[in-house]
Each structure stands twice: as structure tokens, then as C-alpha cells.
Amino acid sequence: MNVDLAAVRAEYERLRGQLARLGWISQGYVQDRGPGAGGPCYQWTRKVKAKTVSVALSQEQYQALKEAIANWRQTQEILHRMQVLSREIIFGTLPSPPRRKRLGKKALGLN
Numbered sequence: 001m002n003v004d005l006a007a008v009r010a011e012y013e014r015l016r017g018q019l020a021r022l023g024w025i026s027q028g029y030v031q032d033r034g035p036g037a038g039g040p041c042y043q044w045t046r047k048v049k050a051k052t053v054s055v056a057l058s059q060e061q062y063q064a065l066k067e068a069i070a071n072w073r074q075t076q077e078i079l080h081r082m083q084v085l086s087r088e089i090i091f092g093t094l095p096s097p098p099r100r101k102r103l104g105k106k107a108l109g110l111n
Helices: 005-021 059-093
Strands: 029-032 042-048 051-057
Touching: 005 059, 029 059, 042 059, 051 059
Parallel strands: none
Antiparallel strands: 029 042, 042 051
């Protein structure tokens, strides 16, 4: 496997910079339920030990959590890409044991 070390390092550093600029993060989902039935207008839902937990929110909390959840999803995407780049470097530049067949991209998680 031919790896452009400089290009991979540059992309990895770019991704690290993106992570550093992200704000607060949170898992879960938020929803604006709208007024009705006397219940909360805004709700945050997440899984805790395989159970769904819901919390009523103020509008300000809703907006902050909405942004934090978007940041969490972006964090996950960036970390996935960083993992792929790390495996490219590890399997592309370091010695490997003898193998009968070459390792494919699927086996290495590069696709």
C-alpha cells in the first residue's frame, strides 16, 4: 500500500484543528414539541443503560443542546476519519508479518 505520508499528516492535523474548535458536546436528541397538552415544549431524549430518558428543557437549553448534539455528531465523523488515517499510516508504513494474501481495505477498515 502506497501512502503519501505528508498528505495524510496534513489531513490529520486539519482534523485535529477542527476538533479543537468544536464547542460543547452532548449525545441524544432534542425536539421542539410545540405547545400542547400542557407538557413541555422542548425535550431532550437519550439512552441510559438501554432505557430512554427524557428531560424537559427551556428554550435556551434546547438551543444549547441542539448545538452540542450537532457538535457531537461532527466529533464522531472527525474521529472516524482520524481512525482511518491512523490505520493507513500504521499498515502502510510499518513492517507487517508475512501473509498469504494482501489485506484488503475492508479488512483494514479503510473504506
